[in-house]
Amino acid sequence: MGKLSVSTLVTLDGVIQDPGGFGETSQGGWGNPYFTEEAQQDAYEHLMASDYFLCGRVTYELLSKTWGKINGSAVLMQTLMEHDLIDEYRIWVHPFVIGGGKRLFTDGGQATKLRHAGTKTLSSGVAVLAYTPTS
Secondary structure: OOOOEEEEEEEOOOEOOOOOOOOOOOOOOOOHHHOOHHHHHHHHHHHHOOOOOOOOHHHHHHHHHHOOOOOOOHHHHHHHHHOOOOOEEEEEEEOOOOOOOOEOOOOOOOOOOEEEEEEEEOOOOOEEEEEEEOO
16 A cells, blocks of 8 residues: 655644635735745655645645646645544645644644654755654
């Protein structure tokens, strides 16, 4: 069976909402200045190493209008966590504090113990953190 890896963009204060600027928030698009050629290459390599690509319905609908393809979903990730289906977490921490919005890990969410599996710091200041479940 293959490995399920989730990858998501997050601000330093834990917000994942509207990094691409699709109109969800007035501060949307916060991730765009950090999506350098280096970041694009890293994301592309991660995608090409995958057999399948999943995203939630809302994220799909937003991205399909602009990019014609799919990417990330907090609700989907929480559901996968509840069922212990995630083998790797790749969290792209951006050096930006937005101050409010939908958080990656919500109150009352699934508790999960993780082991650090690697860190890659991009020239833009984004830290790509990799974690695997401990059990």
